[in-house]
Amino acid sequence: DAKTTQPTSMDCAEGRAANLPCNHSTISGNEYVYWYRQIHSQGPQYIIHGLKNNETNEMASLIITEDRKSSTLILPHATLRDTAVYYCIVRSWLSNSGYALNFGKGTSLLVTP
Amino acid sequence: KAGVTQTPRYLIKTRGQQVTLSCSPISGHRSVSWYQQTPGQGLQFLFEYFSETQRNKGNFPGRFSGRQFSNSRSEMNVSTLELGDSALYLCASSPRAPGTVNYEQYFGPGTRLTVT
Numbered sequence: 001d002a003k004t005t006q007p008t009s010m011d012c013a014e015g016r017a018a019n020l021p022c023n024h025s026t027i028s029g030n031e032y033v034y035w036y037r038q039i040h041s042q043g044p045q046y047i048i049h050g051l052k053n054n055e056t057n058e059m060a061s062l063i064i065t066e067d068r069k070s071s072t073l074i075l076p077h078a079t080l081r082d083t084a085v086y087y088c089i090v091r092s093w094l095s096n097s098g099y100a101l102n103f104g105k106g107t108s109l110l111v112t113p
Numbered sequence: 114k115a116g117v118t119q120t121p122r123y124l125i126k127t128r129g130q131q132v133t134l135s136c137s138p139i140s141g142h143r144s145v146s147w148y149q150q151t152p153g154q155g156l157q158f159l160f161e162y163f164s165e166t167q168r169n170k171g172n173f174p175g176r177f178s179g180r181q182f183s184n185s186r187s188e189m190n191v192s193t194l195e196l197g198d199s200a201l202y203l204c205a206s207s208p209r210a211p212g213t214v215n216y217e218q219y220f221g222p223g224t225r226l227t228v229t
Contacts, residue, residue, distance in 0.1 A: 034217065043203050043220030100146065100169055101218065103156040
């Protein structure tokens, strides 16, 4: 699976959009980009995933660059409850490693009043 | 639909003992994975089951084992507990079958194990 690079931490004001970047310059054609988040002391929560097109759901939007070497998770109107560690994961559905996810260190997002 | 449930939520054991943790996946999910989370190592993959078969195993010693039942419920066992086994143990289920395009995992709240 391709390696991902995320900033260690970010701040965002409540009500503003939170844009979380992820670099995955070695991504291959069959690898998807997944985003999860983990609020303190809870299990990780699936947010969104995509291959090459931009994706949107009720939680967030995922913007993937045309060359697929980077992506941005957008929380359009951040709330205090969005304070969490956000993980960007690249995973191939062709992998022989089944469903195992490599979470890495993630980005610690702090939403402030 | 009920989420992934894990029991117990908290557990305190002493060194040398063994422990069994239980996970019930979301109804209809047949794939179950287990992860260990510690402050130092982060989230690390333990093993994955689908249709009662272990499909993949992480880099953990043989003291860590698991199984899956015909109703997709899963258990993991840790024998001869060590202090370093203190961690949050997370179970995740997936609606997808292995080899299908894209998949996501849904995590339970975890079992907090403390070894003294």
